[in-house]
Amino acid sequence: MPKKPIILTTGWGHPVDDNQNSETAGRKGPILLEDSHLIDKLASFGRERIPERPVHARGAGAYGFFEVTNDVTKYCKAKFLEKLGKKTPVFARFSTSSGERGSAETERDLRGFSIKFYTEEGNWDFVGNSSPIFGIRKPVYFPEWQHIHKKDPSTNCKNYDMFWDFLSLVHESVHHLTYIFGPRGIPDGYRHMNGYGTNTYKWVNSKGEDFFVKFHFHTEIGTKNLSSKEAEKIMGEDPDYATRDLFNYISQGKEAIWKFSVQVIPFEEGLHYKWDIYDDTKVWPHSDYPLIEVGRVVLNRNPTNYFFEVEQSAFSPANMVPGIEASNDRMLQARIFSYSDAQRYRLGGNFGSIPINFPHMARVHNYMRDGMMSITKNGGKDVSYEPNTVNDTPKEDNEYKMKEFKVQGEAMVHRLRYATSDFEQPGILYRRVFKGIEKDELITNLYESMKNVTKRHILEKECEYFYNCDPEYGTKISQALRLPVHQSKL
Ligand code: HEM
Structure with missing residues (x-):
């Protein structure tokens, strides 16, 4: 017996008689509003894209x-x-x-x-x-940190000035740069x-x-x-x-x-x-x-x-x-x-x-309910409040309390200060971790990006940071960009 073909249906399960043509008034007339199959298809297509992740989209x-x-x-x-x-x-x-x-x-x-x-x-x-390292250590910079990696708001193209301008003012980023532009x-x-x-x-x-x-x-x-x-x-x-x-x-x-x-x-x-x-x-x-x-x-x-x-x-x-x-x-x-x-x-x-996010190896019991696209049982007929006197309802368990830690000081906007150098570790990465040819690769990769910067003061500042990490590192990149070699006053 030949297998019966699978019948095409609408999203609502109705069999579809024709997926090649539309319902029109007369042979060459306009399409009728009652052609719900076409309307459903177009409406579904129009909603196919959801917002992409603001970062890590691909x-x-x-x-x-x-x-x-x-x-x-x-x-x-x-x-x-x-x-x-x-x-x-x-x-x-x-x-x-x-x-x-x-x-x-x-x-x-x-x-x-x-x-x-x-x-x-x-x-x-x-x-x-x-x-193993990130380019910034202050979350207040994070949106701007992402903006410089994305497109110029005016042209929607890469803008090397905006990328390097920000980085030349945030020297904690030099370790990350040495890593990313390296091998x-x-x-x-x-x-x-x-x-x-x-x-x-x-x-x-x-x-x-x-x-x-x-x-x-x-x-x-x-x-x-x-x-x-x-x-x-x-x-x-x-x-x-x-x-x-x-x-x-x-x-x-x-x-x-x-x-x-x-x-x-x-x-x-x-x-x-x-x-x-x-x-x-x-x-x-x-x-x-x-x-x-x-x-x-x-x-x-x-x-x-x-x-x-x-x-x-x-x-x-x-x-x-x-x-x-x-x-x-x-x-x-x-x-x-x-x-x-x-x-x-x-x-x-x-x-x-959503199944991929659901903690399917654990049990989920709580009093949260409703909201758009509630596609699970939504707690069924279980009580939706706590505390309650109802038997067998979810209760907290003190065994899971977090480890306490001491906090002291004034609540205010505290400037983040670290006594340690931002240049020592990238210097070690350059000198001890990267081999000869890898160092050359790093300089070339940096040059290929920095040569597009149109403002000299940005380049000079950034090169000072590289010099602070390691004099040879700073000298090589300054020379490639035909800039004077000097150390940062930091
Ligand atoms: C203040 C710092 C940061 C903020 C505010 C931040 C924020 C975000 C946001 C909003 C998303 C998109 C989430 C989504 O739509 O699913 C995201 C994705 C991601 N972030 Fe961050 N991020 C920060 C730092 C970091 C750091 C330090 C790392 C790595 C150590 C990191 C690794 C990732 C990864 C891997 C993803 C993609 C996750 C996935 O595969 O869906 N982020 N981040």
């Missing part, structure tokens, strides 16, 4: 699992870390940072690195980047890049002891980066290069794997560490705090519908589980507000019910 995702490979329970009480071999399902999304949703994927830019861990205590969202600034696809939490978080163990931590994910196949020339060529040939690479790799039955490690500093010790514990423009040298293995993340399944699973995914540093807490890192504090706020706008107030 991305790719995949499913897999996390497995504990080392006992870290003396630092963290999170249930998903409780025993060796324990597995937790994950969904990861990788992205470029500044480009729009349709932009090319081999731009010189930070890459986003997010992993949603669906744990039995709710979702833990790791939301990191491909670089690691264009990862070769997503499988070959590392992910770093960058901000400082806290881990708390079952005894209530707390630790400052930084998160690291190292790709098992080793890092690989593209040169500017290679990246430009790929941009022309395949703007979807990184997404295609990850998708094809997993389609072939292969696994993309990362080792998850942490750097750990006991709380009191952290407060007196040489590098300010809350400054995300600095690394914690591994010689001071070596990596401690935690587990591995394995990605082995592609999404089946990009919009449903990847575009609608919502990651937020606010999504932490018991045992993982925020530190006073100002950038992190602001991020805790900003992500869900952006997602309520981008996806609507009930974005947590």
